[in-house]
Amino acid sequence: MESTTALDPATALEPATALESATALEPATALESATAPESTRTTESSTRATVHRPAGPVAPTDAAAVALRPLAGRAVRLDPDGFLGRWQRRNATETLPHCVTNLERDGALDNLRHAARGERQRFSGKWFADSDVYKTLEAAAWWLGHADDGRLTELLDEVADVLAAAQREDGYLNSWFQLMDPEHRWMNLAVGHELYCAGHLLQAAVAAIRGGVGPRLVEVATRLADLLVDRFGGDGRLGICGHPEIETALVEFFRCTGNRAYLELAAGMVELRGRGWLAEHSVDTGLGGSSFGAAYYLDHMPVREAGAATGHAVRQLYLEAGVVDVAVETGDRSLLAASERIWEDLFATKTYLTGAHGSRHRDESIGDRYELPPDRAYAETCAAIASFQWNWRLLLATGRARYADELERVLYNAIAASTAVDGRHFFYSNPLQLRVDHDGTEEDAARRQAWYKCACCPPNLARLLASLDAYLASSGPDGIQLHLYSAATIATWIGDSPVELRVDTEYPWRGRIAVAVASTAAAGSWELALRVPGWCDRTPTVTVNDEPMDAEASDGYLRLRRAWREGDTVVLDLPMPARLVTPHPHLDAVRGSVAITRGPLVYCLEQVDLPDGVRLDDLRVDPAAAPIPVAIAGLLDVPVGVVAHGFVEPDGEQALYDTRERPPHARRPIDVLTIPYFRWANREPGAMRVWLPTA
Incomplete structure (x- = not known):
């Protein structure tokens, strides 16, 4: 484990400043592209179909019975x-x-x-x-x-x-x-x-x-x-x-x-x-x-x-x-x-x-x-x-x-x-x-x-x-909802007033999401809703302009209403400990196993991350030992891995089906590095498990 470092929540992975170095979308350009003039909608078949306004892949009509509406096309720039x-x-x-x-x-x-x-x-x-x-x-x-x-x-x-x-x-x-x-x-x-x-x-x-x-x-x-x-x-x-x-x-x-x-x-x-x-x-x-x-x-x-x-x-x-x-x-x-x-x-x-x-x-x-x-x-x-x-x-x-x-x-x-x-x-x-x-x-x-x-x-x-x-985001009757988190610029409207937000985050590696009001012409109050993911079972913290706020979510969203001004910044911090997940008792195929998650990510163990001579099949995880997030560098563009504690239990000479009492085997402890499941199979071929048997 020489290549990993224990992840200190207070110091490791300092907040990113990616947006500072990125080429931001000019506000005028962003708002202009998000709200092209309304064109006449056809009511009969025509070889020249027209569009109500620039939009993304899903754009319910004004008459559609929806609770939220997607932002206009090109409103979000990743x-x-x-x-x-x-x-x-x-x-x-x-x-x-x-x-x-x-x-x-x-x-x-x-x-x-x-x-x-x-x-x-x-x-x-x-x-x-x-x-x-x-x-x-x-x-x-x-x-x-x-x-x-x-x-x-x-x-x-x-x-x-x-x-x-x-x-x-x-x-x-x-x-x-x-x-x-x-x-x-x-x-x-x-x-x-x-x-x-x-x-x-x-x-x-x-x-x-x-x-x-x-x-x-x-x-x-x-x-x-x-x-x-x-x-x-x-x-x-x-x-x-x-x-x-x-x-x-x-x-x-x-x-x-x-x-x-x-x-x-x-x-x-x-x-x-x-x-x-x-x-x-x-x-x-x-x-x-x-x-x-x-x-x-x-x-x-x-x-x-x-x-x-x-x-x-x-x-x-x-x-x-x-x-x-x-x-x-x-x-x-x-x-x-x-x-x-x-x-x-x-x-x-x-x-x-x-x-x-x-x-x-x-x-x-x-x-x-x-x-x-x-x-x-x-x-x-x-x-x-x-x-x-x-x-x-x-x-x-x-x-x-x-x-x-x-x-x-x-x-x-x-x-x-x-x-x-x-x-x-x-x-x-x-x-x-x-x-x-x-x-x-x-x-x-x-x-x-x-x-x-x-x-x-x-x-x-x-x-x-x-x-x-x-x-990433949608709009409601008088506010904006953020559903997926990534560094981005969001240029949209509250009523007839343009608003631009800048999102700064290293999600999914860190739970810190900073949302700054880059510009706004909205005179009254409106709601900014930030999703608190279902995986987050610890109380998040939130500040507005560095002042602590009530972080209790309503229906899965932290809803903040105020008369927002340019420069206002909300920081939502979602605790991201690594966790052991157990399956439903009826899920026979993985009974007696656990999986490792951190934030929205599922982790897995690959054979390539085990020492020579250790087979993945012989590994057992200790369910009483909490997995530990670690900072890792230079591995598949993954900054955070998770270390689990377990044991190696070789199968010895046991037959495929055996009625004899299993002889004792030398059990030795081992710490293993797991990586995000989405990055598996990018190195040498080998075995992989998401669900790990327990000791």
């Missing part, structure tokens, strides 16, 4: 030296270009070029590869809202031209069916992913509209959306997709264009799901079917009646995001309550400690209650992203802090773990344990892969990270 800012920048410089390179290499872009040229029987990759192109375009469009990038602008324009050339006269666009099976379009919605791909094209267009880029892409998407209304609009023609996603895309496209037909189609699809439509109307077109049953497709029970999360994890979570979108735009409280029932079942009994979902490899599905094996966790990256999207929508709809807590947990653990430090290697599944002699497949690997045959995860990560700043 400090490039902050944790989330560095991550977003790495996404722009490494992950996004990597996606473009691999889409070109593996033929996904060529599929669309072949369709544009009218060529037949020429296709590479999965039949839903179009969706990966669209997710990458969405990432490019969001990032162009942050920075001028000629290469990304060229990419958007060139691919949009290809899409326009490939699109059929009626608006249809799907390279697989156009190249390989044009006679069966719309006939295998259970498996064909046509609506799923269309949804991702619409979401790319949403990003283009709100970023003020890619007008040709918007035209293509609008033609396709109009075709969906013509083909599926109305009770007699409704259909659903085997892979939900189109629902939330249609709602967001309605929010951009004002065309209510898109919302009505999404609402109809939500109501139709769960009534066995897919089994009755899907024809085997050569893509095959599924032996997993109706629950796999979420077509086994009407949405309003379902009370348990089940089936394919990504599909369940994407569906719920669309359900919430429809509920808030139609003011349907019972529909929102139905989604919250699914949430309560999922997060009470079927969620991994890292916030991940999906315990079964066979069908990538959510398992039974408490079925959460660490080594067999499927925990697909896309499911983690879908959980993030759903929880954000529930947070806006209700204002409840529990949804922000889950945003944070899944972001800092399951999502963050998916990507290597180089930004160009990824996990598809995210297990919580890797056995000493593990022999994995592509999706169940001991190492992250540069790309996958089913390449859904990398471009999904790219689009989330490109828009990550949109999820």
